[in-house]
Amino acid sequence: MKKLFYILIACFFLASCDDFDEDINVNPNRPSDATAMQLIGNSQLSLPGLSSSPNGEFLAQYLSETQYVNASLYPVTSTSFYSLYQGPLMNLEYVLTRPELVKEKDGPAANQLAVAKIMKAYYFWHITDRWGDVPFAEALQGTENLTPKYDTQEAIYNAMFALLKEANSQIVAGSISGDIMYNGDMEKWRKLANTLRMLMALRLSEVNAAKAQEEFNQALSAGIMASNADNFIFKHQANADNQNYWYGQIDPNGLGREWWALSQTLVENMKPYNDPRLPVYGNPTRATGEYVGLPSGETKDMDTEKYSLLGNAIWKQDAPVYLVTYAEALFAKAEAAKRGWISGGETEAEANYTMAIRQSMAQWVGNAAAADAFLMEPGIAYTPANGLEQIATQRWVHLFMHGYEAWAEWRRTGYPDNLIAPNGVNVPTRQIYVETEKFNNTENYNEAVQRQFGGDDGLYGKLWWDK
């Protein structure tokens, strides 16, 4: 009996020594595997966020605040770029660095990788134009490098050009599946890559015109967007999961916030010319039925009855978000012709300007012919003497609601010239790095701030291309 007892004790101890079930620490609540296209798809879900941001609209002075006036007064606060790195860019990095994720069943591997490169370049373009130098080459490496160095904006532009060039040249026949943006149409991706490269090149007009011209022409000849059908648009859906950001904010079933009115700056640039886009951009006031803009940063008289609130079509649940458009490409060509980067001179400039406005009308009001009368308006009809200003101003009107991009172009060109300094505060020329970088990436942060802005991480430092 005693023996049995000791044997049992021994068994108990031994039993407690054998291994755990093989899968006990495998997380059943999360998938262990992913495909490149699932990750790319997720990265695409973040695209509308590059445009749908109140802060972007305030920086471009498209919208004014009717409540809690704060952000449109450009307070000195930092803005985070972390979610862009952690979210879409990290997904894309996985696709680009882990070949085992790329499944041929979703289409040619080269095409999946090309899409990842184009999107990576697009996201970084957005980031560097808001903050300046940011981590690029050493970024997105996880434990390999928890404190990435900041690359210069120039280096980032060069890297983006390279990415887009590679993407253009590696695209092969065959569509890909699981693509939210272009439904797998690789020709559209190719055109997007080249259009992006062209628009990026234009951004360098003031800092390195020769390089800008060279990249611009290479991109152009590689084949850019040729119609509004090529537009890079995020198509929101009429359901809660994929709805337009503004719908959730404004719709009475959502937050019901009547917080945004068209800015006076915008209305001034549209109403005098009977711009057919104005009734789409905004609603007539409830008080008078007129279109009235609210001056940016107004803190006293901001009754929502008296001003044009954001247009219903802009914030409906499935309202699309226009990210890169054919009209933008045409405005870029018009400017390039005006600058003599491409041939054709003023004639070419005017032709592209006119065409751009027609495409913009088609995009916003669904009817290119709506531009006919508009193009006759004095001040709108192309005049070579004011060419650059007209192109830039009409580009700004066209880029409505894509605030960050419009703000970048305003910084580059200075147009439109009726942006105001609300409450005496000038429109910022960059955004302040996320505060936690001071703690988490101290050395590199300090170096980047010193290098660019002499140590002052403020709202008015000038980016490399902003001369």
Added chain:
Amino acid sequence: MRKNYLSLLLLLVACCCGTAFAQQLTISGKVTGAEDNFALPGVSVIVKGTTTGVTTGADGMYQINVPNAEATLLFRFLGYAPKEVQVGNQNVINVQLNADNKQLQEVVVTALGIERSERSLGYATQQVEGENLTLTKEQNVIGSLAGKVAGVQITGSSGASMGGTQKIKIRGVNSLNGEDEPLIVVDGTPISNANFAESAGVDYGNLAQDINPEDVESINVLKGPAASALYGIRGQYGVIMITTKKGSRGQKNITVQLNSAVSVERVGNLMPYQNMYGGGSSQTWRTLANGEKYVDMQVDESWGPKMDGTMVRQIFSFYPQDPEYGKLTPFVPHPDNIKDYYETGYNINNGVTISGGNEGTNFRLSLNDTRIEGVEPNTWLDRNNLGLSLGTDIAKNLTATANLTYAYTNAQRPGQGSEDGSRYLGQWFQRSLDLKRLENYQYPDGTYLHWNLRRSYASSGTLSNFTPLYWNNPYFEAYENTSNDRRDRLFGNVGLSYTVLEGLKVSGFIRSDMYTQSIESRTAFGGKDLPRYYVGKFQNREFNYEFLGQYNKTFGDFSLNANVGANLFDRRYTYLSQNTEGGLTAEGFYNIDASIDRPTTNSYLLRKELRSMYAMASVGYKDTYFIDASIRNDRSSALPKNNNSYWYPSVSASMVFSELIGWTPLSFGKVRVSYAQAGSDLDVYSTSATYQVGTVYSGPQTVNTLYVPDVLNNPDIKPSFAHSYEAGLDLRFLNGRLGLDLTYYKQRNKNQIIELDVSGTSGYSSAIINAGLIENKGIEAVLSATPVQTENFSWNSVFNLSRNRNKIVELYPGVDVLTHGTAYYSSTYSYLNSYSGKAYGSLIGQAYQRDEATGKILLDSNNLPLYTSATHDFGTVLPDMTGGMQNTFNYKNFSLSAMIDYQVGGQFFSRSKMLAVRTGLDPLTVEMNDNGKNVRDPLSEGGGVKVEGISAETGAEVTAYVDPQRYYGVAARRIYEDWLYDASYVKLREARLGYTFSKSEMSWLPVKSANLAIIARNPLMIWQDAPKGLDPSELSTGSQAIGWYESGQLPTVRSYGINLNVTF
């Protein structure tokens, strides 16, 4: 796999039964004091040389089984000389014990439930008796420990949550994430103390509240690794050992106890508010087209016109259904409008216990019913506890035991934190609103009455939109947007123990903790938010299969206590929660089926196992010198497969030096030292990489997206280790009239498992790493005294104090800041950070910019203060000292007890106070300036807030008067410096005045004893440094690990009642 262990264990124990053929005797008797011949309850009766033991019941009776006539019974009781009696041929052994304070001997429950005499321990333990936990019928056992144990800090929450969170920290913060909660063990069964609350919202409280305080015999706190090393990977943060009451054996006796308490609860400590200016953003009246003045219903602040009785259109006059529709009413203050919102709460608690036993059996059955009506409208809680404790000899030398507790909680609780529920009333509100007028929140036609609506355009005087803007009517919140929680819980153990031979006992236990927590919440039609329904069901099932062998033997002057054991821990936790999306299809139909869009569903499974083996031995010499050593091995399934086994050792020594020096005034003196290691585990599934499921996009094709998580898992993670050193001195003077226990400790917690915030540019927000060294050093002192003891009057006092110094020695190479908490409000950040080289938990926020030379604040061109970025370090939130004092006075049949607890130091941000000032609710916004004018008076007439500082532009000294709305728009929004408060306090937490009826008074009743008492919980905050309206002792809000950011704290609840105890 698990089943195998179960059957193995049963087999093991069954096999032991087979050997149970030895003769066994049952002895019973009564223990009395030699001086007065009164029965002595709680005397430990042990079969010498074994671990078999019982304690005497309330009547001094005991019953015990002894192996044979040669056995010797050892009777021990605190303050009495132990007595040994050989059984011989006696069946009844009545014993008289002589008082002898020299022999202060107490049997305490140590790790794994091993009972040891206190004198042999080489580390500090502090025991709290059950009667001290139920002084005033506090419902949460953890909360009732407040101030009673040196080195244990309890941070509670308002009684308005009815069983809200009580956080417990032992000897400072020992983990970098602040989540260093001790293990809770009830009769040897580890139970969950999880918390389903978030930092804002409904506070469901910590799960240890399922323990019925009436069932608790005593609580022994193992303060850190020295005492808890035998819990290995679960013992790093100490253990709360709870022993429940058991029935006593003996001649057949049954005791029935009834326990009833009824308390009335009222809110106290409300913030002061101003009653001069009403709702609005300007002192100028808004007017309708017809010239009538109206109160701006769009503004949730009180910067409006003076409440001087002006006839105006108030919100009610805009509702066509309202009798005052279109009417003008006087604009007057409602000073009690927030106070009026709270109701009188009731707390009714009834319990009955039946306990007793016979020669071979003891049992105790308890039933408790608690009903609470909360102070917030439409909140309540019902709880039922059922406890059963059984012990029976099923054969000679073989005893079966079972301890089972069932608890059922069903509650509807208020929201708390930030602007949840009614909490906005003190943050964004109109002082001019009559809350009584809002109480009938629905008109007969179904329209809801709200006060915060979009402003009508001045032309018509008719509102077009009755959907509330920022805030719902608080009564609508209370009655329509309800939140319910329900929990069924069963925990306990069944065990068999077998005395193999004299001194050797083996036991096997199956221990379990199971609960199902349901939570649902409703967002109704007619409020500001989209209607919604949420329901979640959380199920936890934990089993511990335990084997323990205990051996006790005395060899001449040497005594040996040796234990060896093994434990298997198996946990399975699942939940399923669902949330409607896009609104509900039918009003009043709260069901996931009513979701307009596809509902969000989360399902989750967690599995975890721990396999442990342990051994410990204690050797004593002449009952004077003791040395202990223990070792435990743990293997955790949460750790990397190839590296999941770790060892946790401890050693300790003690010497009862009073035996050696023989100095009469010193009744007892002991020195002790110990060293130990214990650890803590990490969350499951943290070692391997996964993806997360993203939103599904249904376009031309349905795209199911996945994404890379933001937290970087670590395949090389190790458990964290604490190394603890402790030394102490226990002294008793003058036959125990005066006692002093002193402890010095140092605990170094290495290799913390933390989610280190990293630069997001790495692709991750945080990485799970082993890093850091956090050190706590401190002293604890417990002073107990009986200053007065006469025939009719006695005064007992226990005072305890602990001082802890915390230091983050290092974080991670290259990282010297760790962020524990971030608050972002009104575009302003504040943080709780830790820095290497400093104490844990620095408050970081925006401070005034100051002139370096003079320290005066810098002003901008508008004479508004300039402020720093959110990088100013205001210092640690940790207190310098905590403790408590309990005094008990007995005069004849009266007994008065008062429990005071205190904290010195520590601090917190108060967003409630900040907002009250910013929105013009606080009296500060109507105070007189030194011109003798109200600060709200026009600047031209001498009004305005006086601002003194230095102009940042010119460097000149400035004294100016600034419009208060503008001034506090900066100072009470951007600058946290003024809204930072010291958390020091002295609080009378519990008071009880009881009367015990004497036998003669009750001779006509079939009652053994009865006690009637007046009880008060939280009757008085004796002193606090923070302003009125904030309670520094109730900063715990749900899951917030460390209370640092007060926002929308529920008001303090004061409770007064009567308590009747009757024993039959």
